[in-house]
Amino acid sequence: MDNRQAMGSWLSGPRAAMEDAGADFGHRGEQLGLPEDGPGSIARPGRRLGALAVDWGLCLLIAYGLIAHSYNEAARVWAPLVLFVLLVLTLGTVGFTPGKRLFGLRVVALETGRVSPARALLRTVLLFLAIPPLVWDRDGRGLHDRLAKTVEVRI
16 A cells, blocks of 8 residues: 555545445445335435525524514524424424425435434434534434434435
């Protein structure tokens, strides 16, 4: 192994180094029985963040336009509350928020395919703790999805 290979494995991370060594991890969602790409495949992080940004902007607009009298009050107090309610209600009924629908995503339960209101509440509470979404497994699911037994897939 020359210096370029050693540097390349360090920059690309342990997964790429293991794959170069011959390990086969499969595609994201393979352990869950999901396809590699297309409808029903695991949602990519960029789409998930984009959907969350759209939902946050919508909630900020609602909070500023209907509830708060200043942007700071809307951003600090009301927009997170509106987002919490939006996530619980929409995920617990139709399985997606306006932002997720715009980006072609849906949250489904692993066993049933539909997210119950209680499971949506658990997922949202864990999402608001901020640490669970930052801890991912090899399928790209956050800890909040693993604990709620849900997965975010493409429509």
